[in-house]
Amino acid sequence: MRIEAVEAFYLSMPKVEDIGDGSQDMLLYRVSAGDYRGWGESEAAPLVSIAALVCPMSHSACRPVLDSVLGETIESPDDIPRIVRQVRAKSLDVLQAPHALSGIEIALWDLLGKARQQPVYELLGYKRAEPKVAYASALFGDEPQATLQKAKKLRSEGFRAAKFGWGPYGRTTAEADAQQVQAAREGLGQEADLLVDAGTVWVNDIEAATLRLPALEEARVLWLEEPFVSEEVDSYMELSKRCRGVLRLAGGEGAHNPHMAYHLIQQGGIGYVQIDAGRIGGISEASRVVERAHASGVQYVNHTFTSQLALSASLQPFAGAETDWLCEYPVEATPLARNVTRTAIAVDATGKVRAPEGAGLGLELNLDAVRQYLLDVEIEVGGRVLYRTPELVP
Amino acid sequence: MRIEAVEAFYLSMPKVEDIGDGSQDMLLYRVSAGDYRGWGESEAAPLVSIAALVCPMSHSACRPVLDSVLGETIESPDDIPRIVRQVRAKSLDVLQAPHALSGIEIALWDLLGKARQQPVYELLGYKRAEPKVAYASALFGDEPQATLQKAKKLRSEGFRAAKFGWGPYGRTTAEADAQQVQAAREGLGQEADLLVDAGTVWVNDIEAATLRLPALEEARVLWLEEPFVSEEVDSYMELSKRCRGVLRLAGGEGAHNPHMAYHLIQQGGIGYVQIDAGRIGGISEASRVVERAHASGVQYVNHTFTSQLALSASLQPFAGAETDWLCEYPVEATPLARNVTRTAIAVDATGKVRAPEGAGLGLELNLDAVRQYLLDVEIEVGGRVLYRTPELVP
Numbered sequence: 187m188r189i190e191a192v193e194a195f196y197l198s199m200p201k202v203e204d205i206g207d208g209s210q211d212m213l214l215y216r217v218s219a220g221d222y223r224g225w226g227e228s229e230a231a232p233l234v235s236i237a238a239l240v241c242p243m244s245h246s247a248c249r250p251v252l253d254s255v256l257g258e259t260i261e262s263p264d265d266i267p268r269i270v271r272q273v274r275a276k277s278l279d280v281l282q283a284p285h286a287l288s289g290i291e292i293a294l295w296d297l298l299g300k301a302r303q304q305p306v307y308e309l310l311g312y313k314r315a316e317p318k319v320a321y322a323s324a325l326f327g328d329e330p331q332a333t334l335q336k337a338k339k340l341r342s343e344g345f346r347a348a349k350f351g352w353g354p355y356g357r358t359t360a361e362a363d364a365q366q367v368q369a370a371r372e373g374l375g376q377e378a379d380l381l382v383d384a385g386t387v388w389v390n391d392i393e394a395a396t397l398r399l400p401a402l403e404e405a406r407v408l409w410l411e412e413p414f415v416s417e418e419v420d421s422y423m424e425l426s427k428r429c430r431g432v433l434r435l436a437g438g439e440g441a442h443n444p445h446m447a448y449h450l451i452q453q454g455g456i457g458y459v460q461i462d463a464g465r466i467g468g469i470s471e472a473s474r475v476v477e478r479a480h481a482s483g484v485q486y487v488n489h490t491f492t493s494q495l496a497l498s499a500s501l502q503p504f505a506g507a508e509t510d511w512l513c514e515y516p517v518e519a520t521p522l523a524r525n526v527t528r529t530a531i532a533v534d535a536t537g538k539v540r541a542p543e544g545a546g547l548g549l550e551l552n553l554d555a556v557r558q559y560l561l562d563v564e565i566e567v568g569g570r571v572l573y574r575t576p577e578l579v580p
Numbered sequence: 581m582r583i584e585a586v587e588a589f590y591l592s593m594p595k596v597e598d599i600g601d602g603s604q605d606m607l608l609y610r611v612s613a614g615d616y617r618g619w620g621e622s623e624a625a626p627l628v629s630i631a632a633l634v635c636p637m638s639h640s641a642c643r644p645v646l647d648s649v650l651g652e653t654i655e656s657p658d659d660i661p662r663i664v665r666q667v668r669a670k671s672l673d674v675l676q677a678p679h680a681l682s683g684i685e686i687a688l689w690d691l692l693g694k695a696r697q698q699p700v701y702e703l704l705g706y707k708r709a710e711p712k713v714a715y716a717s718a719l720f721g722d723e724p725q726a727t728l729q730k731a732k733k734l735r736s737e738g739f740r741a742a743k744f745g746w747g748p749y750g751r752t753t754a755e756a757d758a759q760q761v762q763a764a765r766e767g768l769g770q771e772a773d774l775l776v777d778a779g780t781v782w783v784n785d786i787e788a789a790t791l792r793l794p795a796l797e798e799a800r801v802l803w804l805e806e807p808f809v810s811e812e813v814d815s816y817m818e819l820s821k822r823c824r825g826v827l828r829l830a831g832g833e834g835a836h837n838p839h840m841a842y843h844l845i846q847q848g849g850i851g852y853v854q855i856d857a858g859r860i861g862g863i864s865e866a867s868r869v870v871e872r873a874h875a876s877g878v879q880y881v882n883h884t885f886t887s888q889l890a891l892s893a894s895l896q897p898f899a900g901a902e903t904d905w906l907c908e909y910p911v912e913a914t915p916l917a918r919n920v921t922r923t924a925i926a927v928d929a930t931g932k933v934r935a936p937e938g939a940g941l942g943l944e945l946n947l948d949a950v951r952q953y954l955l956d957v958e959i960e961v962g963g964r965v966l967y968r969t970p971e972l973v974p
Contacts, residue, residue, distance in 0.1 A: 417839035445811035
């Protein structure tokens with residue numbers, strides 16, 4: 187099959203708030219080849235990524251992403267990493283390229299799975315999708331009381347694990363943060379797995395992060411996520427040595443190539459590597475990190491804060507890996523992210539999820555919702571329209 | 581002073597060729613504060629970077645770059661790294677942000693230097709600009725004979741050092757590459773310093789690169805530049821151990837933050853770190869790499885393949901460092917890159933250059949040339965025009 191079309195859709199909530207909620211807008215792709223269509227989502231700034239798709243060539247290693255995708259053949263799983271390598275080489279100097287590419291790569295897997303009537307994880311070599319404990323991914327409340335109520339609600343909804351992050355955490359005192367963590371533990375109950383996400387708030391300040399460790403250890407938090415920005419691997423390593431009990435560091439969501447994740451695994455001392463297939467360059471790139479994590483005794487976890495489509499994509503690379511037992515499950519996504527698929531990956535009675543058994547990513551798009559949130563975009567350079575929002579039903 | 585305007589201009593040659601010449605287009609900035617204006621250039625895909633400037637906010641850590649710049653105060657050199665940190669935090673998830681930022685940061689230094697009537701290197705703490713050997717940066721000819729002629733011409737023009745790269749190098753056999761290197765050495769003469777740029781052609785293939793080492797060592801090449809893509813630090817380290825004689829590895833131009841450069845220095849075993857101020861986030865970010873390089877016994881070199889404005893910007897961070905004696909000097913730039921300034925940094929009779937003594941970056945823009953190559957760009961999202969090419973003379 188020949189890749190005949192790659193269409194990018196910029197969806198957005200009517201109003202985007204200045205909060206750490208990445209589900210307020212969406213870059214959605216539809217890829218067409220032969221009789222099939224695949225869908226994928228990039229976890230990326232939509233307008234900037236669209237520009238990376240269609241920008242005029244600057245030189246031989248600074249070309250638009252679409253140049254390396256349109257017209258390529260896709261017959262087998264091996265064709266997808268080949269296309270990824272081509273994008274990375276020909277768009278080497280387009281910094282945004284991996285973010286722009288990720289959703290296309292995912293859509294190619296969805297398309298190939300539909301063509302072969304197989305779920306993506308089978309194309310990746312897994313025999314079945316293993317059940318994983320779904321951890322509800324939520325933002326801290328503005329006050330501990332609000333966090334307590336959120337945690338209680340998640341517990342009542344059947345979640346056996348939860349993560350709280352962003353909001354006020356790390357922004358005032360260690361005491362205030364301790365109260366937030368205690369509230370989360372209290373609301374969730376003593377049995378549940380609790381995780382905390384600092385959202386890079388300390389940038390590279392090891393001492394500021396260290397002040398928060400005792401409260402995290404006391405609440406038996408499994409991981410402290412992203413105390414620092416991804417590049418600060420030396421800071422990660424130092425803080426990892428200071429963690430006691432079950433507490434480990436987690437990071438990796440910022441990785442836009444497998445090497446950044448390897449670097450955190452090898453030099454950062456993290457215990458959990460969190461990969462967003464919608465950022466790292468897609469499912470094949472994420473799969474390379476799964477292998478490296480296993481070889482290093484590090485647990486692989488998906489990073490997903492948006493739609494069920496993104497959740498399915500990020501589950502595929504480790505769907506059949508028994509040792510990786512946790513799965514980030516978005517629970518506070520916007521109506522946009524919730525409604526963009528008609529079907530969802532359900533949390534079962536034991537609080538677990540698994541990758542869908544349907545062909546490709548195994549989910550059905552909701553074109554009505556896509557239409558409702560679709561933004562009109564037009565990019566014109568030198569009198570030529572390089573991009574205009576495509577028709578949803580051509 | 582308050583930053584009142586940041587204007588981005590997308591310049592381009594009428595026709596952009598599919599070759600490794602990064603001077604075929606340009607992202608130029610004009611920043612205004614108080615009574616002053618500064619100019620800067622990003623070495624980046626212009627359209628994608630413009631989108632990063634003006635994109636709608638996706639969430640609190642995925643905001644347009646301009647949000648962190650417009651309205652900020654600039655009184656002293658410390659204000660510039662503060663603005664850089666703010667961009668990195670608030671545009672954390674806009675992958676293109678460092679590329680978009682770089683030219684703005686450079687323009688801020690130019691502006692501050694003009695306000696204080698000091699060259700940028702003085703603002704950075706250097707007492708004077710040291711002379712550096714200008715190495716002519718050229719592409720290999722398609723055939724060794726063409727490379728020989730190019731090298732002879734550079735020698736006759738007074739260059740005491742030259743680098744050849746890209747073109748056919750690394751794309752066929754080690755024998756063909758050896759002939760190219762021999763031709764360069766022959767044309768340049770036995771006394772000159774010779775450098776070779778592989779332009780990431782082997783991606784991560786250590787054995788392919790190793791096959792080229794004997795010819796490089798025989799021709800007394802000082803460095804082999806970018807045998808691999810920047811992330812492949814382990815491959816860099818392995819190849820660095822195989823270099824004999826004066827040959828060292830060079831890399832770092834792909835760094836879009838100082839950590840990527842640190843990583844190459846510490847884990848990649850390079851002997852020369854090449855930084856483009858127009859990519860790494862600007863002059864202040866490049867200065868951080870200078871410090872780290874000196875602490876590690878690695879030589880710092882600018883990466884510049886475009887305009888004299890870019891050359892001045894990339895010279896500033898190591899202008900006063902005596903141990904860093906080489907300077908990349910573009911000689912094959914397009915008319916666009918050559919004409920965008922009225923003044924240039926001259927190569928003296930001993931083949932050396934130094935950072936200009938004038939205020940700021942010390943160069944005068946040529947607005948006629950800017951106008952000649954300026955592209956009209958318009959970006960519209962949801963019925964709102966987010967960017968339209970600004971008036972050159974408002």
